[in-house]
Amino acid sequence: MASRARPLGLAAPALAVLLLALVLAPLAMVGWRGAGLSLGPADWAAVRFSVTQAILSALFSTLLAIPVARALARRHFPGRGVLITLMGAPFLLPAVVAVLGLLAIFGRSGLLNSALDAIGLPTLSIYGLHGVVLAHVFLNLPLAVRMILQGWQAIPAERIRLARSLGFGPAETFRHLERPMLREVLPGVALVILVICLTSFAVVITLGGGPKATTIELAIYQAVRFEFDLGRAAGLAAVQVGVCALAALATWVVTRPTGFGAGLDRRLELDAPRGWRRWGDGMALTAVTLFLTLPLLAVAARGLPGLFDLPASVLPAAGRSILVALVSTALTTAIALTLALASAVRTRPLIEAAASLPLATSGLVLGTGLFLIVQPVAPPMTLALPVTILVNCALTLPYLYRILLPETRALHADFGRLADSLSLTGWPRLRWLILPRLARPLGFGAGVAAALSMGDLGVIALFAGENQATLPLVVAQLTGAYRMEAAAAAALILVTLSFALFWACDAGGRRAAA
Template sequence: MTAAGRWTVTLLPAGLALGLLLLVLAPLATVAVRGSGMGLGPADWAAIRFTVLQAVLSALLSTVLAVPVARALARRRFPGRGLMITLMGAPFLLPAVVAALGLLAVFGGAGMLNMGLQSVGLPPVSIYGLHGVLLAHVFLNLPLATRMILQGWLSIPAERIRLAQSLGFGPAQTFRHLEVPMLREVLPGVALVILVICLTSFAVVLILGGGPRATTIELAIYQAVRFDFDLARAAGLAGVQVLICALATGLAFLVAAPAGFGTGLDRQAALEAPRGWRRGLDAAVLVLATLFLVASLVAVALRGLPGLTDLPSAVLPAAGRSIAVALVSALVTTATALTLALSAARRPAPLVEAAATLPLATSGLVLGTGLFLIVRPFVSPMQVALPVTVLVNVALTVPFLYRILLPEARALAADYGRLADSLGLHGWPRLRWLILPRLARPLGFGAGIAAALSMGDLGVITLFAGERQATLPLVVQQLTGAYRIEAAASASLILVVLSFALFWAFDAGGRRAAP
């Protein structure tokens, strides 16, 4: 093999994997050193309890509520069904800060719900606290759970459905003999994935939680760094957070969760659609779910549109910064994930596998705390706010993209690896003439996901940024915190449009480039 060949095949992936491991392990080690020996106070224990409680409840609620929605989608055919399934993928990319603001606009003090209650003389309800956090987490994760459970329904073998039909099963027997066994297999994985997501949820809790009774570990880390400047305590909390996340992630891996996105939605389902009252039930479930998911976004749009002409001066520069962060993150994440996936597709690569898995056991604020401690002796954290944000985004998004690209890279190697090898197609020509064209579709999709997630992320930036480094999600949060809901809604609108535009541009670009 030539020197150039060895470089691209062995050294580059190994170097990237080591870099990624270092990016995760160095902050963890720093946190461990600084946080060791710190005693946990009563407030910290409360934060730990609340973190686990809200995550468990969020996971249970999202999963249970998703079952009827997924079933209705699995057994009914109606115009707009495909669109609805596609839109179910959208909240994964929706900035959490916008979701929280949207719920505030519907259920908040001056929201539609309380206006309605007031007009009929009922006392207002408060959205702040545990139930607000749960509402937001169900809002964000119900669609993800629905898509994953729908996959389960679509994976019931057609032969078994035909057998059930030939035996004359009614809906009750179908449920007992086909659906319950499938759900028993799928639901634990779904719930665990959502549990892991909610354990590290930050933006939602920052806006809708807070106070001694609704503070998560992530929020407590943020407060320790930002308000108390108690870095040892932040480090100790980060250590606890890592332990909990690692435990939950390990559990999720053991249960082997099904993929959330993917193919298979086009298959002609053979499931019988029962008539009678079940038809009405399915329709009601779908209408309610749609209303729940759409209402708060419509509320954001309605309240944000008038203010678009009179935006706070911080919004546009922040939007520019966010776009830059998103583009760089998308590029670096995609290139890294592709290199790692190609390497792992060639031969088993434990180092690569570790590098693409370890970040899942951390969170933005944990990595942020570690990096904060590392850089502070050398530079002002504000100066490196945006590069650090990019790095953390890359570390946290590579695992997703790696798992999207790995099966594609494996298929490519199986189909064309030998042919390309036999023709001496290596290095840049192999990338140019084989890999990029064949993988254009998943690469565009993955880059779109990375860009949108990075665009909407509100995490590590809150630890580092000052006035002049604020990204758009941070501006939205600051405006919301100052109760300038109209201005926050306007900024949110811009944020949502930019996030989805970035996703769409990359995804469409990939599809267009695909042969």
């Protein structure tokens, strides 16, 4: 191909290098400061707890998702589409809001314990390992359901037709069709959730804590904020990177595309067995719907009255959160588009590395490294918001890049030559080809990035001073102070803003594409 130096040709590698620097510089700092430090027994307890809770969360989320996904795969009922869409929402739901909702149901004075108390049974505590696992299942079960549902829908119609012609009952169908599919799909699902739970912070800071329920992420936070022991924080961060990198590597190995046998025909639904299985499917769907919606309804019920009596900190924090979300979304979208366009022609290792490396880190790891870098130059608190924006950018970029890459590849395959033959390059190519053709995935991706940045509680907790708190941090602080009505009101604003931003970006993209 006749190649010509285009501005874009240089922009992508430059951005990839900047992004790598943004991730590697804090990692190097962490490695340098943390090297040679021996971790104490408390630190090893944190490592063990991190891994234990992540494994349990991944196991429960995955196993409980199987009956729900199967019910969705083989039953048709009004509201099925809505339910499947709803399963996509918790990924964008701010974790602090989820925690607050679970506290309203399972907490000390929540609905469940009030009921147990009323009939004279002992009450349950949500704090500790089981609370952390419960919240992680709440947040990740829907993701697992959607991934496993895709597995069910990917069973080739030819196999299903063969099964029907052989007169398979539910047991044979499970043995010959469903079990092989699950064996392929489940390890990947569990590992993805494991990685997410290893770096979870908002859940653990609220429901965990204490010597028995501290994760590495939380230990880093405590080392920086309370003990101001930056060396120890660096050591913990280095361990966290090692653990995450191992898990991310395992995910990458396990989730390579595996052939389930090509199906050429249109899709065919599995038979929906009658009898008790019908009731079983109905119960699975009812239970998961209640489990996912009741906590959020409880937040709404608690928060609505409080909207008229908000703590003074809420509105400025909301403003800061919107600012952080908008700036980091604009940055991330522009960078991800540039990288995905550059990778459209052929895979470029530098760009792949830059877009994947953030997955092996976490907000608190990057935060600690940046804290160490910034500290000699300026008081970290003065840079809380810029640092949060940068870290949000690095952590949401992998998602956005993965969303855009197949689209830029298709665009290149369909219209690359035509555009080249018409000298459609530079700004006109962006204006007349790329933006209109990619408006839909760009809008969706920007919406995901905006909601994730809006709801993220991570690095801001390390840096924020009195007047830099974002809305998720304010919600966490109010929850920690047991001011539940105020926390619920702030959470209501947070969740509304998150989904409003997602909706605005997504709908904007769809309208631009129409």
